[in-house]
Amino acid sequence: MKNLKKLSILKDMLMAAKDFRDPWNYFFDHFGDDTEFMQKMGRRAKEKGLIKIIAQVGQELFKTSTITVSNLFLTEIPKHHFVHGSCFVQGRMATLMFFEDIDMGLIAVSMGGDLTMFARFSRAMVEGEHGEDVFVVPNAGGDTIN
Numbered sequence: 001m002k003n004l005k006k007l008s009i010l011k012d013m014l015m016a017a018k019d020f021r022d023p024w025n026y027f028f029d030h031f032g033d034d035t036e037f038m039q040k041m042g043r044r045a046k047e048k049g050l051i052k053i054i055a056q057v058g059q060e061l062f063k064t065s066t067i068t069v070s071n072l073f074l075t076e077i078p079k080h081h082f083v084h085g086s087c088f089v090q091g092r093m094a095t096l097m098f099f100e101d102i103d104m105g106l107i108a109v110s111m112g113g114d115l116t117m118f119a120r121f122s123r124a125m126v127e128g129e130h131g132e133d134v135f136v137v138p139n140a141g142g143d144t145i146n
Helices: 006-016 021-032 035-041 050-062
Strands: 043-045 069-077 082-089 092-099 104-110 115-121 134-138
Touching: 006 021, 006 092, 006 104, 021 104, 050 069, 050 082, 050 092, 050 104, 050 115, 082 104
Parallel strands: none
Antiparallel strands: 043 069, 069 082, 082 092, 092 104, 104 115, 115 134
């Protein structure tokens, strides 16, 4: 099992990120292939108010007021105030991570092909412009599209 102290590094990366691929890649590089972390360290979590946030992020990403969020599956590691999981947003696969203690998370929505949309979010999000907290990048690299 990987060192859970790396979650602190991930949290710092998430707070400071300008390019959301950095914390996303860090999570999967250090935890994604760790079977113990992914399947045994956490416990199934309730919705935690994230569906409403995911839908609000989806409204921005898809530029529509009607959003469907389905099949939300969350795992939490309570000691580290960390939640991660997956769902579908508008029928597109999405994965997410959320730190409860700082009220900040990151969602990646696969748009098909090599396009992934990322959004940093919090429970405190309100309608309106979220500036640098939402952007689109191709999976294979390339420049950020604002």
